[in-house]
Amino acid sequence: MADRIFLSPPHMGGDEAVLVQEAFASNYIAPVGPMLTAFEEGFAAYVGIPHCVALASCTAATHLVLRELGVGPGDEVIGSSLTFIGSISPVTFVGARVVLIDCDRSSWNMDLDLLAEELERAARRGKLPKAVIPTDLYGQCIDMDRILEICAPYEIPVISDAAEALGACYKGRHAGQGAYASVYSFNGNKIITTSGGGMLASEDAELVRRARYLSTQARQPAPHYEHTEIGYNYRLSNICAAIGRGQLRVLDERVTRKREIFEIYRERLGNLPGIQFMPESPSTRANRWLTVILVDPAAFGANREDLRLALEAENIESRPVWKPMHLQPVFHGARAIGGAVSQELFERGLCLPSGTALTTVDLDRICTIIRSQCPSVVA
Numbered sequence: 416m417a418d419r420i421f422l423s424p425p426h427m428g429g430d431e432a433v434l435v436q437e438a439f440a441s442n443y444i445a446p447v448g449p450m451l452t453a454f455e456e457g458f459a460a461y462v463g464i465p466h467c468v469a470l471a472s473c474t475a476a477t478h479l480v481l482r483e484l485g486v487g488p489g490d491e492v493i494g495s496s497l498t499f500i501g502s503i504s505p506v507t508f509v510g511a512r513v514v515l516i517d518c519d520r521s522s523w524n525m526d527l528d529l530l531a532e533e534l535e536r537a538a539r540r541g542k543l544p545k546a547v548i549p550t551d552l553y554g555q556c557i558d559m560d561r562i563l564e565i566c567a568p569y570e571i572p573v574i575s576d577a578a579e580a581l582g583a584c585y586k587g588r589h590a591g592q593g594a595y596a597s598v599y600s601f602n603g604n605k606i607i608t609t610s611g612g613g614m615l616a617s618e619d620a621e622l623v624r625r626a627r628y629l630s631t632q633a634r635q636p637a638p639h640y641e642h643t644e645i646g647y648n649y650r651l652s653n654i655c656a657a658i659g660r661g662q663l664r665v666l667d668e669r670v671t672r673k674r675e676i677f678e679i680y681r682e683r684l685g686n687l688p689g690i691q692f693m694p695e696s697p698s699t700r701a702n703r704w705l706t707v708i709l710v711d712p713a714a715f716g717a718n719r720e721d722l723r724l725a726l727e728a729e730n731i732e733s734r735p736v737w738k739p740m741h742l743q744p745v746f747h748g749a750r751a752i753g754g755a756v757s758q759e760l761f762e763r764g765l766c767l768p769s770g771t772a773l774t775t776v777d778l779d780r781i782c783t784i785i786r787s788q789c790p791s792v793v794a
């Protein structure tokens with residue numbers, strides 16, 4: 416059988432191994448070192464947010480921001496229902512409760528009308544959420560101007576979950592810009608990877624300084640390590656940062672290729688009955704981290720699970736759209752605002768293989784299998 420085609424595997428640019436070798440030669444194998452500093456500086460310059468700290472994961476980054484905001488038991492934090500759990504699990508790490516908001520059909524991101532209504536109600540109840548964490552789903556930026564406009568009167572900080580959106584733009588600004596804090600992921604399947612890692616970026620120098628301190632066990636500057644509070648072991652290693660530096664160099668190329676792959680799928684599958692593609696909002700340039708289709712089983716003649724299994728039978732990985740958080744057993748009982756739209760996207764949505772190293776032959780194979788599942792094309 417042909418080699419497995421993965422959903423979005425790592426794709427090295429070539430400089431990574433050289434940079435890792437350089438890190439080895441310097442013997443900065445220990446957590447911090449010059450690669451880490453250079454990675455943070457390069458990243459800050461790329462996203463246009465002045466202060467950055469590289470961490471073990473994006474989930475850790477969000478945890479540190481919530482901790483610094485003083486979020487705790489009895490507090491509420493609003494998140495997107497249609498997201499990956501790492502976006503909101505940190506809310507539970509600090510003992511607070513998540514409130515889950517549905518997405519809208521035009522962007523698949525948090526429905527900002529629902530958010531505005533919820534904040535009005537919260538203000539009337541006299542209990543505002545401590546933060547709002549919108550996800551830039553599948554690499555499409557949230558309408559940042561609008562969400563800031565909604566949250567500003569209540570002075571609620573926005574934490575931009577740009578884990579999937581590095582390289583995407585909103586009105587010419589990089590994903591995450593404008594939020595109080597922004598978090599990014601370098602997990603293995605993201606648009607660039609350090610084999611695992613994350614970044615916290617903010618305009619607030621003090622937030623990033625505190626996050627850096629908390630991420631290395633909150634050590635006071637004393638030779639014996641004095642501790643006045645509890646920290647975490649959340650720092651990215653100098654070796655992983657070397658991979659990140661190499662990956663940053665090819666990030667723009669990766670975005671171009673991801674968008675090309677999306678266009679190839681659209682050309683080949685867009686004319687099939689019952690197939691729709693994830694929309695792109697006019698004010699954004701998505702990075703198309705994953706190409707996502709919606710399957711209308713009545714029109715297409717097969718459902719998204721039929722497609723997924725047909726691909727799997729040919730050793731090709733695809734995946735349903737994220738199962739919404741309000742449907743996850745672990746969040747049973749969490750307050751949910753709406754939810755029908757994300758549920759429908761989950762039931763009908765399929766993420767297609769979107770690795771930037773996919774060849775034309777691979778794409779042909781995938782599209783042929785999908786077309787073969789549509790009875791009206793076959794006939």
Ligand SMILES: *Cc1c(COP(=O)(O)O)cnc(C)c1O
Nearest residue numbers: 472473474499501502578600602
């Ligand atoms: C991948 C992802 C995360 C978590 O990133 P890690 O680096 O694995 O912690 C958070 N939010 C979203 C939307 C993600 O896709």
